[in-house]
Amino acid sequence: IKAGERLKVLAAIRRWPPADILSLFVAMRSKYARRLLEWMPDEMGIAVLAELDPRLHAVLAEEETRSTFRKLIEKMSPDEAFPLLDALPHGYALDLLEGHPHAKELRAALEVHEDLAAAHMRRGLLTAREGGTVGEVIADIRASADEIEQLGRVYVVDDAGRLKGVVRRRDLLMNPDATPISAIMQTDPVVVTAETDQEDVLALAKAQRIHNLAVVDADGVLLGGITPRELRQIADEEAEEDALLMGGVSPGATHFDSPLQIVRRRLPWILGGLVGASVAASVIGSYEDALTEAAILASFIPVVMATAGNVGIQASTMSIQAIGQGMTWKGDFLWRLGREVAASLVNGLVVGTVVACLVLLVSAFIEIGNAPSLALTCVLSLTLVTVIAGTFGSLIPFVLRAMKLDPAVATGIFITTSNDVFGVLIFFSIASAFYL
Amino acid sequence: IKAGERLKVLAAIRRWPPADILSLFVAMRSKYARRLLEWMPDEMGIAVLAELDPRLHAVLAEEETRSTFRKLIEKMSPDEAFPLLDALPHGYALDLLEGHPHAKELRAALEVHEDLAAAHMRRGLLTAREGGTVGEVIADIRASADEIEQLGRVYVVDDAGRLKGVVRRRDLLMNPDATPISAIMQTDPVVVTAETDQEDVLALAKAQRIHNLAVVDADGVLLGGITPRELRQIADEEAEEDALLMGGVSPGATHFDSPLQIVRRRLPWILGGLVGASVAASVIGSYEDALTEAAILASFIPVVMATAGNVGIQASTMSIQAIGQGMTWKGDFLWRLGREVAASLVNGLVVGTVVACLVLLVSAFIEIGNAPSLALTCVLSLTLVTVIAGTFGSLIPFVLRAMKLDPAVATGIFITTSNDVFGVLIFFSIASAFYL
The missing domain is CATH 3.10.580.10 (CBS-domain)
Structure with missing residues (x-):
């Protein structure tokens, strides 16, 4: 339908509330959305643009729609136009301001760093x-x-x-x-x-x-x-x-980033994770003799790593939320940590026992040397790993906050990789002592 | 100072704004906070309680402060008292209502399921x-x-x-x-x-x-x-x-959960992660001969798992955010996915090359059999793992949404463990082909 019949389409949507036109826009291919915007009478275009999520402006403001945009923005008050322009790439926004009646004022506002109060200030009170x-x-x-x-x-x-x-x-x-x-x-x-x-x-x-x-x-x-x-x-x-x-993505990422921008915002985190993983790798490498002797130990690496990582993320998620809610009641801090440790102990014992039972079960079908010792190794190491990961996971966000760093960086990549190293180290130490 | 001198303390804080008294409460040990609340004149107590984060009411409402609480709540209007009561454990709130002038009305409101509009409704418009x-x-x-x-x-x-x-x-x-x-x-x-x-x-x-x-x-x-x-x-x-x-914690978790409640909200997720890890473990187990031949391969397990996990979480974080912002513009979905894949390819090549260089570097000092093949294995497998983890990570939240599931469950434990399995499988397949 949207292949040319301007009047029919406009007649159909003339009485729609802006929110519904908005849904239509979001569901359309961007090419058609742009054409529809060009077709619209000015008041309707302004109403829709003002409703639209600022991040969608960037999609609409392609070369071909530039004059439509410029026309619409000229008809808006500066307070209305500013958020729209602010959502566009900087150079593009400045270009749109050519010939705008409030160009100077708006240009000055656009130059303001977007993290300052001035960028969010409403004038004309x-x-x-x-x-x-x-x-x-x-x-x-x-x-x-x-x-x-x-x-x-x-x-x-x-x-x-x-x-x-x-x-x-x-x-x-x-x-x-x-x-x-x-x-x-x-x-x-x-x-x-x-x-x-x-x-x-x-x-x-x-x-x-x-x-x-x-x-x-x-x-x-x-x-x-x-x-x-x-x-x-x-x-x-x-x-x-x-x-x-x-999630390990540098702030400022948008859904319109080019591949190179995506790489720039994510690669440092992946490489950071790689550093931790390399330490874990060298721990494993130092047990090469043990592995040659009993290659089955390698199978437990993902189990230990996944458990340590998950427990750590759970605990740090709760701590980050506590910090975000201002829940830093000093009076019951130790009490809360104690409950965290007690719960980790129970979780660790359950996980360790489950894995130990699996080992004993599998040993009935496949030849596993000294299965009872291996089961004991699993219970001990998974319990210890869980308690350590839970304790560190809940403490690290508070430590980061005390160091004036954003506790949010504590979860995801940071916690997971540090727990990987601990986990692998603990597992192989205990395996050397009890299994080999 | 807070060891008895009621009048002095009250004189000191009498003129403070409620927000400052609040900070004082949060910084105090809960024992002293309770005593201070008992000392306060009624109006001041009500003002502070109303400002206080609802979750802190639970800490204050211990046995000894019960009568202070009851007295304060009786003086409040039902609309003021409701959120306070609602934040307390259910039985406790009902107990406080004994003898309250609006007991019946408030009791009925407390029975309403807290996820319904009725629980958030303000009466007396x-x-x-x-x-x-x-x-x-x-x-x-x-x-x-x-x-x-x-x-x-x-x-x-x-x-x-x-x-x-x-x-x-x-x-x-x-x-x-x-x-x-x-x-x-x-x-x-x-x-x-x-x-x-x-x-x-x-x-x-x-x-x-x-x-x-x-x-x-x-x-x-x-x-x-x-x-x-x-x-x-x-x-x-x-x-x-x-x-x-x-973060892999079941909803409804609070900072006052008992250890048993913590276990109940977290253990299912850890066990879920364990299922994925067991699959990864059996993949590794099936390459036991390869590992006996070259135990060094085990060292790469954490590297592959960490990279796959991190890349997957990054991509799914962006997708979840896009869904949360209603950024589901169908017109540029393929275009966005393409950029995601292109960026993953670059990230994977960089990570693979870095690890390959490390392998060659280490082989200069430590005896590693056939180091060039091992380096090639790293480049190929890490690139492939990154592209797959990036693609799946960005798609899975949309798939879950289409299945009417909450996309937030996609990150953390779910994505990480499924990527672990893929990662290990890809690495050992490529290692068998090129290295052994």
Whole structure:
């Protein structure tokens, strides 16, 4: 259907809510999505673009759609256009700004490092003077209703533009018209500067359980605000970064990376894992004589490695979550560690016993020299490996945090490989003592 | 200091903001925290409890503080008390409700399954009649200001209590007093029922980009609302669950689990990993003769397993994130997969070459039979293993999603162990062909 009949298609989707058009876009091949965007009347195009996940803009903004994009962005307010441009590759965004009425302002905003509060700041906030009353502020809002895009809190400033307080919408609605603003405003609002790192903005908002922060300059002059929507966006970005780190991918990876970018973001982690694996390999190499004598020992390498790795990841996942939730209650730290160790001991004994039974079972069918000793080796080594992996796994995130490193790097590659080395070392030591 | 001098301590913290008292609590040993809570005047205790992370309530609510808790909860409104009670073990919460003025209502709410919309619903919403005007609604709000705890949207209902529309606070502030409510209300508000699963509530809110949902019964009668705060709470819970699944811990794990609960939530995953490891072990076992001939091959097991595991986790992390962000643009799926494969090929060649060089280097010092063939084996097998692990790692989350399973279970234990088997199999096949 999408092979030319513009009017029919537009008639069909004219009354759809933007969210549905969005789903259509996502389900279409990008070639058709681009054509549809070109066909759309401007208001519809703007509505859809604003709804669209920023990461999809990059797909749409191919060479051929450039003029459609430029046209749409010129019709948007700077606050609307900024997030769209920000999601595009930098050079491309600057190119789109050619001839834009707010080109200078937007270009300056795009130059701001994206991790700073300034990049998430909403300008054009509603302000009021300290001397006014509730009725006057409401009258002001109504008079300028046409220009207001988003009505959040009302910021109270003095003559120099310095922030004095904040009035919530609920307080405007709940108090009589004659109430003076100074009586209902919250003084000492939580503020950040434009240079505050977004991670600190988020931490501050979480610690204070607030969803609106004012951005001020060094003199306390109000520059803008960070609203719940922006806070959510920052939280999403940070969570994404953590998930990537835990999976061993350097932050900043997107789904549009070229193969070379993919290599750059992942190879260092793989090579890091290789270092650990080489140590494990040399441990195994040092038991070459033992292996020549009893090659069956090699079969237990994956069992020991998988168990140590899994136990370590489980324990560190819980610790990372505890840190993320601010659950660093010192009072019961030892108590929690004790439960962790006790649980690891039980898990290790179960896993060791299961493997030992498997060994005895297999020895009934296949010739295995000295099967009871091998079973004993399995119980002992798997229990010890599990306890050590569980203990280290739950401690390392806290150690990294104390060293001011991101605990998320602790899981995945880091924990797994270090546990591999321990696991193999413990297994072969115990095997040498009890089996050979 | 906290060994008896109640008045001094209270005088010192009397003027602190609740967030700071909170930090103090978290830093204290739980014994002292409990004593401090007992000492506090009621208003202060309630403020601190309400700020406190719900998971910390469980620590505070030991036997000795039970009467303090009961006293504080009796003074709270049902909406305030519910989340606190909900965070406590079920039996304990019911016990605290003895003699509570709203015991029956709260007990019923606690019985609701915590994954349903009803468990997150806020009651006592502000409602208005369709016939009114902006001025009348504001006058109503002001008249009942004392009873309003949280002022969100105003829900418009008919005489039977059926939901007709929603009025945002901004529209009340931005429109003249004489505007009829019916002119500014949003009709067809997004609704869910009390039995809707919280996951569906979240998905709906995300798809529609809204932060407030109304909860209605089968007749469309308004029961309550889900506010941004509750949505955030649901999103946090779901993210937590995903992180746990990816780390191989069954959902529902808390930091207060007993060792036995820890075992129950983790052991099944470890045993699942053991199944995969046993397959890998039997693959190695089937090459026992080769290993007896050249025990050095065992040294490469951790190298192959670590590389396959890490590459697989990286690729699946990206795919899971793409799914989570709704980035399932069918148009460029093949294109994305192609880049993934190309990048894996490069990564594999680099890792293989590095290991081959190490082998040649080590063979200069230690006797390794036929080192060039061994180096060739490393390049070939590591490249092949990386490409396969990368391809499967990025596909499996999409396959699981198509099978309506949670893609988060794909990483961690599942991907790692299946890659272990592939990796070992590929390595020993290539080694048999080229090295032995």
